[in-house]
Amino acid sequence: MTQMTIGRLSKAAGVKVTTIRYYESIDLMGEPDRSSSGQRLYGDEAVQRLSFIRHARDLGFPMEAVREMIDLQTQPDQDCTAVDAIAREQLADVRKRLTQLEALEAELKRMITCCEGGRVDTCRIISTLNDHSECIADAHERLSTF
Amino acid sequence: MTQMTIGRLSKAAGVKVTTIRYYESIDLMGEPDRSSSGQRLYGDEAVQRLSFIRHARDLGFPMEAVREMIDLQTQPDQDCTAVDAIAREQLADVRKRLTQLEALEAELKRMITCCEGGRVDTCRIISTLNDHSECIADAHERLSTF
DNA sequence: CTTGCCTCTATAGTCGCTGTAGACTGTAGG
DNA sequence: CCTACAGTCTACAGCGACTATAGAGGCAAG
Ligand SMILES: [Zn+2]
Ligand SMILES: [Zn+2]
Ligand SMILES: [Zn+2]
Ligand SMILES: [Zn+2]
Numbered sequence: 001m002t003q004m005t006i007g008r009l010s011k012a013a014g015v016k017v018t019t020i021r022y023y024e025s026i027d028l029m030g031e032p033d034r035s036s037s038g039q040r041l042y043g044d045e046a047v048q049r050l051s052f053i054r055h056a057r058d059l060g061f062p063m064e065a066v067r068e069m070i071d072l073q074t075q076p077d078q079d080c081t082a083v084d085a086i087a088r089e090q091l092a093d094v095r096k097r098l099t100q101l102e103a104l105e106a107e108l109k110r111m112i113t114c115c116e117g118g119r120v121d122t123c124r125i126i127s128t129l130n131d132h133s134e135c136i137a138d139a140h141e142r143l144s145t146f
Numbered sequence: 147m148t149q150m151t152i153g154r155l156s157k158a159a160g161v162k163v164t165t166i167r168y169y170e171s172i173d174l175m176g177e178p179d180r181s182s183s184g185q186r187l188y189g190d191e192a193v194q195r196l197s198f199i200r201h202a203r204d205l206g207f208p209m210e211a212v213r214e215m216i217d218l219q220t221q222p223d224q225d226c227t228a229v230d231a232i233a234r235e236q237l238a239d240v241r242k243r244l245t246q247l248e249a250l251e252a253e254l255k256r257m258i259t260c261c262e263g264g265r266v267d268t269c270r271i272i273s274t275l276n277d278h279s280e281c282i283a284d285a286h287e288r289l290s291t292f
Numbered sequence: 293c294t295t296g297c298c299t300c301t302a303t304a305g306t307c308g309c310t311g312t313a314g315a316c317t318g319t320a321g322g
Numbered sequence: 323c324c325t326a327c328a329g330t331c332t333a334c335a336g337c338g339a340c341t342a343t344a345g346a347g348g349c350a351a352g
Binding site: 293294295296297298299300301302303304305306307308309310311312313314315316317318319320321322 | 324326327328329330331332336337339340342343344345346349350351352
Binding site: 048051052054055056057058059060069072073075076077078079080081083084087088090091094095097098101102104105107108109111112115117118119120121122123125126128129130131132140141142 | 198203205222224226230236253264265266
């Protein structure tokens with residue numbers, strides 16, 4: 001049962017050292033053991049935990065959802081419907097964003113094909129940006145950040 | 147030629163008062179006239195300018211691109227290829243994100259259908275999140291923020 | 293005149309990290 | 323042993339694109 005320093009953990013999990021400490025500070029990672037001189041020492045379960053977090057974050061799960069799923073894992077004998085619900089919510093979110101992005105793509109494409117070169121003051125891209133009312137109604141709303 | 151206060155401009159353009167002041171502070175909006183008591187006074191061109199900014203931002207154009215396009219509008223007799231290039235770049239960006247999101251959607255869908263209910267410790271959603279190596283290789287990378 | 297909303301400036305907070313400074317620790321070579 | 327150098331520690335500042343707050347002053351209607 002060897003313990004590893006934060007640097008080794010960082011490499012093992014593909015998560016930066018500073019980020020690991022940050023996760024600890026926001027209580028996503030529990031407090032690790034410490035060496036006599038105060039350095040953090042981790043076991044293999046820390047790699048697992050970090051992979052879980054990174055994978056979920058890469059899939060776009062919000063921090064809060066990650067936290068909930070981690071909490072749920074501490075009660076392994078419970079029903080997993082809660083996990084399921086979180087994942088479904090995330091899927092719905094991704095789909096919403098897809099729809100939005102598709103509308104954006106359409107409008108950008110239209111803008112670009114409308115511009116046939118020429119001077120800035122007659123450019124269709126500029127004029128479209130100046131006047132949203134020309135747009136397909138509600139084709140795009142303010143974009144949610146992802 | 148009536149001038150309006152920042153509150154009226156805010157309503158006319160659908161941009162919050164604080165955001166207008168913020169845009170001024172980062173030099174996206176020029177300094178407006180002031181009343182004798184120091185209140186900002188705007189003309190109609192400010193509404194236009196704000197609409198332009200909002201529309202571009204809603205379409206996902208980065209701040210820097212918006213700034214460039216505004217600068218280009220000050221030289222209306224120039225060739226609009228620069229505008230075109232910025233829009234094409236933005237389109238490419240949107241398409242990249244679309245691809246990424248589609249991959250995400252696929253993986254989330256797969257995760258969810260794999261889970262057939264049961265206990266947390268055997269849940270396929272959890273186990274998939276714990277072990278990325280099960281994933282379709284490189285199906286998703288760290289998500290760029292939008 | 294008072295009420296109530298508007299505007300002003302300056303500053304801090306948001307999220308999810310990332311980077312820095314300045315001090316200490318651990319290890320390998322000479 | 324000494325010296326280098328890489329790793330680690332804490333604490334705090336910075337990012338982008340706003341948003342919110344505090345505390346002061348302005349303006350029009352009743
Ligand atoms: Zn053009
Ligand atoms: Zn539009
Ligand atoms: Zn499940
Ligand atoms: Zn995956």
